[in-house]
Amino acid sequence: MTIQLGKIGYLNVLPIYHPIEKNLIENDFNIVSGPPSALNKLMDAGKLDLSANSSIEYARHFEKYYLIPHIAIGSCGPVQSxxxxxxxxxxxxxxxxxxxxxxxxxxxxxxxxxxxxxxxxxxxxxxxxxxxxxxxxxxxxxxxxxxxxxxxxxxxxxxxxxxxxxxxxxxxxGLPFIFGVWIVRRESYHASPEKIRIACEKLIEGKDWGNEHIHDMCVLAADGSCLNEEEMCSYFDGLVYDLGSKEIQGLELFYQHLKKNDLISTIPELVFIP
CATH class of the missing domain: 3.40.190.10 (Periplasmic binding protein-like II)
Structure with a gap:
């Protein structure tokens, strides 16, 4: 079973996916890249096993997914993008x-x-x-x-x-905003739980590697971008890649507001991978 992994096609996930794509962290992913809306559709259709997805995708179809703990994409202040x-x-x-x-x-x-x-x-x-x-x-x-x-x-x-x-x-x-989460299709997990757990660990390793080499990622991202190295470092400094207690509070509050505005029918329970 080759894991089908979704990747948002923006610079903000570079620190996580660079070590995976360059095999600095050994893996057997098949990576599918695209904008958030496309990944949402692929995940909902069962064409990806795990992916970075819009926070609202989890809310709309939470019964299909498990959240991957300790990893997200958001900001606690200016996100710039x-x-x-x-x-x-x-x-x-x-x-x-x-x-x-x-x-x-x-x-x-x-x-x-x-x-x-x-x-x-x-x-x-x-x-x-x-x-x-x-x-x-x-x-x-x-x-x-x-x-x-x-x-x-x-x-x-x-x-x-x-x-x-x-x-x-x-x-x-007063809380962070979580724009994207990493999720696993429940069907994929139950078909091969050990392989999916290892895949989730690889993503966390990627996040940790990216945090440790964030300046190198700024230099790499600035190459060919409209932002210079200093501006790119400022951009990455404003991003949040963790899913800790404050981030979870922000995510839960967002879901409450989605329900209040009739943008979702039910406030989802945050269920993490077993």
Whole structure:
């Protein structure tokens, strides 16, 4: 059984996957890379055994999955790669239209929560490709950009208002925000529990290796990026890769807000791999 492992195709998971892909940590994964929305669909369809997935994917189908402990992707403050970029101050967005990347589920839900519960602003949403629209000369009122696109667009001259959603969540709640979790399909686990447990251990080893070599990862990530080495180190410094008690509190609070806004039908129980 070759483990089908999902990888978010953004720089933020580089420290975890680099040692695995370079076989610095011995493994037999078949790695499938893609945006969060694509990995959510593959995981739900049973085409991956374990994967990094949107936090909301676990909430929507938690009966299918186990959480992998001690590993997540989030922030406790500015995340820099989940940004609301606007041509207007946030307070003037009432009635305006926000272009939301089709690659995101969790960040879009977080934005809806911030708008409805904390900012008390009503807007319209459309889904699309912000980079493509900007290249074609279109200027949406506002854009929710995530991942590498957010890093590339954050200083766009037409979008002077920039709101970091990770920072806004921390300001409103005092807790980290967990954008992604690593999950295992329960069917895969019960078919081969020992092999899946070893695979989970390899991911944790990857995280630990990445933390120990984070400066090297900054240098590697900056090569070919719009960010220089110093900016890339600042970016990685703002990320959270652990799933400790505070991170779990933040995740549980997010799920409560999802239920309150009818974005999920049931608040999920956090069930970790046996």
């Amino acid at each position: 989940v940004l609301l970029l606007s041509r207007y101050p946030k307070e003037e967005l009432e009635g305006k239209t926000i272009l939301v990347s089709s690659q995101t589920h969790t960040s879009a839900a977080l934005l809806q929560i911030l708008l409805s519960e904390f900012w008390k602003i009503k807007v319209n949403f459309v889904s699309g490709d912000a980079t493509k629209e900007l290249e074609e000369g279109e200027l949406p009122d506002a854009i929710l950009a995530i991942g590498d696109e957010a890093l590339n667009l954050r200083y766009h001259p037409e979008y002077q208002s920039r709101v970091d959603l990770g920072e806004e969540w921390r300001n409103m709640t």
